[in-house]
Amino acid sequence: MTARLCAHADEAVAGIQDGSTVLVGGFGMAGMPVDLIDALIRQGAKDLTVVSNNAGNGDTGLAALLAKGRVRKVVCSFPRQADSYVFDELYRAGRVELEVVPQGNLAERIRAAGAGIGAFFCPTGAGTLLAEGKETRVIDGRVHVLEYPIKGDVALIGAHRADRMGNLVYRKTARNFGPVMATAATTVIAQVREVVDTGTLDPETVVTPSIYVDRVVQEASA
Amino acid sequence: MNPDRPRAHDERRPLSKHDVAAVLARDIPHGAFVNLGIGRPTLVADHLPADSGVVLHTENGMLNMGPAAHGDAIDPDLTNAGKVPVTELPGAAYFHHADSFAMMRGGHLDICVLGAFQVSAAGDLANWHTGAPDAIPAVGGAMDLAIGAKKVFVTMTLFTRTGAPKLVPRCTYPLTGLGCVDRVYTDLAVFDITPQGVMVRETFGTTVDELAGRLDLPLLPARD
Numbered sequence: 001m002t003a004r005l006c007a008h009a010d011e012a013v014a015g016i017q018d019g020s021t022v023l024v025g026g027f028g029m030a031g032m033p034v035d036l037i038d039a040l041i042r043q044g045a046k047d048l049t050v051v052s053n054n055a056g057n058g059d060t061g062l063a064a065l066l067a068k069g070r071v072r073k074v075v076c077s078f079p080r081q082a083d084s085y086v087f088d089e090l091y092r093a094g095r096v097e098l099e100v101v102p103q104g105n106l107a108e109r110i111r112a113a114g115a116g117i118g119a120f121f122c123p124t125g126a127g128t129l130l131a132e133g134k135e136t137r138v139i140d141g142r143v144h145v146l147e148y149p150i151k152g153d154v155a156l157i158g159a160h161r162a163d164r165m166g167n168l169v170y171r172k173t174a175r176n177f178g179p180v181m182a183t184a185a186t187t188v189i190a191q192v193r194e195v196v197d198t199g200t201l202d203p204e205t206v207v208t209p210s211i212y213v214d215r216v217v218q219e220a221s222a
Numbered sequence: 223m224n225p226d227r228p229r230a231h232d233e234r235r236p237l238s239k240h241d242v243a244a245v246l247a248r249d250i251p252h253g254a255f256v257n258l259g260i261g262r263p264t265l266v267a268d269h270l271p272a273d274s275g276v277v278l279h280t281e282n283g284m285l286n287m288g289p290a291a292h293g294d295a296i297d298p299d300l301t302n303a304g305k306v307p308v309t310e311l312p313g314a315a316y317f318h319h320a321d322s323f324a325m326m327r328g329g330h331l332d333i334c335v336l337g338a339f340q341v342s343a344a345g346d347l348a349n350w351h352t353g354a355p356d357a358i359p360a361v362g363g364a365m366d367l368a369i370g371a372k373k374v375f376v377t378m379t380l381f382t383r384t385g386a387p388k389l390v391p392r393c394t395y396p397l398t399g400l401g402c403v404d405r406v407y408t409d410l411a412v413f414d415i416t417p418q419g420v421m422v423r424e425t426f427g428t429t430v431d432e433l434a435g436r437l438d439l440p441l442l443p444a445r446d
Contacts, residue, residue, distance in 0.1 A: 027282045027319075028305035030298060053319075057305075080360040081305075091358055100359050103281065104323030104366030111320040123369045124327060127400040129351070130361065160299075172316055173282045174299040179318040207318070 003166025009039035113149035114183025152185030166213030368399030
């Protein structure tokens with residue numbers, strides 16, 4: 001089925017259940033689907049595991065969801081930033097769990113989930129704290145660590161444009177995690193700046209084909 | 223000057239962080255694909271000559287990144303790994319995160335430049351976590367860069383503010399990667415990590431003997 005065009009972000013996030021694993025796109029605020037996160041806050045799902053590169057910036061987006069106490073666990077590569085005070089306080093108070101994943105493993109584990117790869121071996125992190133307890137194998141003379149996929153119940157991603165079928169194009173470095181997260185969740189919800197008629201996106205430039213996208217909503221401010 | 227040849231020692235003063243960046247920039251070959259880490263490594267970009275042909279990779283998904291953006295040129299969709307607004311140069315390309323890290327992990331980058339808390343004589347790198355009980359660990363792309371780039375250059379001060387060496391026999395901070403560092407650029411000297419040991423390439427306002435007295439590891443002098 002091709003994507004459903006939603007009139008409002010609240011409609012786009014309807015049905016997200018307590019305890020879900022939510023993949024959230026964005027690198028800092030670039031590509032962060034703020035309307036969808038705000039809608040998820042209103043929707044009320046709690047006890048969430050959030051998979052994202054960072055753990056929120058300032059008071060908006062992911063930081064706002066954390067501040068509401070809806071997140072049980074954060075899986076990310078780089079929680080600590082100059083403006084990650086919401087996460088920092090929750091973490092120090094023991095109110096949120098943290099799994100730190102090397103950024104390349106984060107991207108590749110999500111990619112693997114979307115591509116039907118059961119697990120993969122990679123040298124990243126071998127011999128470090130982040131590989132403790134993980135299975136290793138020497139391949140071509142080098143220690144590799146076994147890494148398992150990260151699959152989402154839901155992915156919330158930001159893109160630049162969608163057509164009515166759900167084909168997506170991105171803009172500059174805001175592309176970041178969108179294309180891999182779009183492949184790796186049961187329900188993929190995209191927030192875009194503009195929805196255009198089917199047939200007007202150049203097929204050569206489509207980055208996320210519609211097969212991956214379940215719901216699309218245009219940004220409220222757009 | 224041929225970057226593969228060691229240079230004669232000189233009597234210059236210890237280098238500022240900008241001078242270290244300039245020395246490192248001089249050693250980047252024409253046309254190299256390079257990733258610069260956040261902080262000190264970013265300064266290297268300011269010292270690459272306009273005709274260097276160097277292509278900068280930023281882990282969030284871009285090749286041929288340009289300088290920082292200011293004023294009207296700021297675009298929230300275009301940032302570097304430090305989330306700082308940047309610009310694009312002609313020939314730039316964008317790609318998603320899994321591709322960006324496949325580029326690193328697949329050995330396609332010629333050089334990455336990283337900061338460090340410590341580097342060991344065997345080239346082990348510690349730069350992501352102090353190990354302090356209240357520290358919030360954050361690794362980002364450091365472990366991927368450390369194992370993936372063809373050459374790993376570190377830039378750091380040689381001593382901490384309290385005078386402890388950062389080039390050490392064995393790292394005491396949690397490791398980022400094992401045996402991954404090729405060269406270390408500091409305010410006092412440039413070191414090559416070789417299978418034979420740590421070799422001093424050049425010194426700034428000090429001598430190999432002086433350094434040997436302050437570091438807890440054997441130093442091999444530069445070949446003449």
